[in-house]
Amino acid sequence: MDLQTLKTPSLLLDIERVKRNAARMSERIKSFGAILRPHVKTHKCVEVARIQTEGHAGGITVSTLAEARAFAAQGFRDITYAVPVEPGKFSEAIELARSCQRLALITDDVSIPPALDEAARRAGLTLDLFLKVDCGLHRCGVEPDRPEALEIPRLICRAPSLRFAGILTHAGHSYHAPSHDELLGIARHERDLMKEFAARLRADGIEVPIVSVGSTPTITQVDHLDGVDEARPGNYIFFDAFQATLGSCRFDDCALTVLASVVHRDRARRKVVLDAGAIALSKDRGACELDPACGYGHVLDLEGNDLGPRVGSVSQEHGEVLVDDESLLDRLSVGSRVRVLANHSCLAAAQHSHYNVLEGGRVVDRWEIQRGW
Incomplete structure (x- = not known):
């Protein structure tokens, strides 16, 4: 299964980054x-x-x-x-x-x-x-x-x-x-x-x-x-946008993203709407003290490169993204896909039933999330 056929919104977990983050913390704690x-x-x-x-x-x-x-x-x-x-x-x-x-x-x-x-x-x-x-x-x-x-x-x-x-x-x-x-x-x-x-x-x-x-x-x-x-x-x-903004990690350490589809494009208002809203991303605003424009997540392409815009507002199933760049707005047609690096990975993960485990850019496994109280 690849990222063009996976149901959206879905969690994507980069297993290589997970292992790297685990190893780094393991060595740090042992050194202490x-x-x-x-x-x-x-x-x-x-x-x-x-x-x-x-x-x-x-x-x-x-x-x-x-x-x-x-x-x-x-x-x-x-x-x-x-x-x-x-x-x-x-x-x-x-x-x-x-x-x-x-x-x-x-x-x-x-x-x-x-x-x-x-x-x-x-x-x-x-x-x-x-x-x-x-x-x-x-x-x-x-x-x-x-x-x-x-x-x-x-x-x-x-x-x-x-x-x-x-x-x-x-x-x-x-x-x-x-x-x-x-x-x-x-x-x-x-x-x-x-x-x-x-x-x-x-x-x-x-x-x-x-x-x-x-x-x-x-x-x-x-x-x-x-x-x-x-x-x-x-x-x-996992890290997340919040931690990267704080300086706890680099953005390329962040292992969890949400795969989303563009469901609406409004050229007059220069915005697109994703099918990932508050339920998929959470409503945590992130490190607003350091980044007042943090929004609800960074919009990435399918390879994980930051496209620049943020998810600026969310309702239950909708995430609105303002897109100032005309060429990017052209690319983000209805049905196109992006990844969102959420502000708070803990809350984003808790909204979903499972992880789609990525290795080498492809989905290789499915891991269940143990939710509830």
């Missing part, structure tokens, strides 16, 4: 003396996870229990569920833990350790539980100087059916760093804050088995990871 526990939410695909974990311990990070179930069924037995667990998910998590060597959960709430301990006791299990730390994103997590930052680990350590797994954070605010210097500062702050907090816990008599950090922008920019045991980047395996 840390453990790589890749976040599989970017791709939700067993085949990609196997590429990421080759040569490592095999542990992964997930963002949904559906991901955890799917990956556990395919032999991944060391899983961290990196969303704070709430009581409605206790039963499902406990059942999943029975099929894993290790399922680690996270919390930032004082009510969870005693409640989870009781649920685990009734099930006859011992569960690993991390403290989620807020290092600046202010989405979830406990700031280290708050009373709960000591109280929660103490509660976990006193719970007979829980093990304190350590401390875990995510510097998601790095995605909006307005400069390389600020991004490097966020990466260093993430590392240093966690190292210092771990030292405080240990001084309080609390053993901290794992100090875990992770975001693709910070891991690609940080100068060392002294004091950190584990890194959990995810987006690096």
Whole structure:
């Protein structure tokens, strides 16, 4: 099957770039003396996870229990569920833990350790539980100087059916760093804050088995990871227009694109409309702080060369592209095809059921995406 006959919109995955990205991150984490526990939410695909974990311990990070179930069924037995667990998910998590060597959960709430301990006791299990730390994103997590930052680990350590797994954070605010210097500062702050907090816990008599950090922008920019045991980047395996604009990668490192067809051409308004809209690309605007014209994706030709225009607006199934170049507008007739490099590969991938795997410019395989909650 080739790109002229594939149904649109469809995901295209450049396997050579995937392997190159995996190898580069693998070597980087090893050079830091840390453990790589890749976040599989970017791709939700067993085949990609196997590429990421080759040569490592095999542990992964997930963002949904559906991901955890799917990956556990395919032999991944060391899983961290990196969303704070709430009581409605206790039963499902406990059942999943029975099929894993290790399922680690996270919390930032004082009510969870005693409640989870009781649920685990009734099930006859011992569960690993991390403290989620807020290092600046202010989405979830406990700031280290708050009373709960000591109280929660103490509660976990006193719970007979829980093990304190350590401390875990995510510097998601790095995605909006307005400069390389600020991004490097966020990466260093993430590392240093966690190292210092771990030292405080240990001084309080609390053993901290794992100090875990992770975001693709910070891991690609940080100068060392002294004091950190584990890194959990995810987006690096595909990268995207957002990461390339931030400087985490080059545009030719980006492995995921969306194949789309031109369904309408308006010469008077100098625009074309693609059959890839918000559902196919997502509505993430990208690194607007650095690129105000980021739109919803870069328009490429079928060989992956940037044609210049961006997807400027999206509705559910339509992506509108302004085309100032007359010769390009001539080329983009109804039925012609382009590839779109989306701003956020994680969200774009989650809109689709499978990847069309490209090697040498041709589709050579189909890999399923494990969606749902």
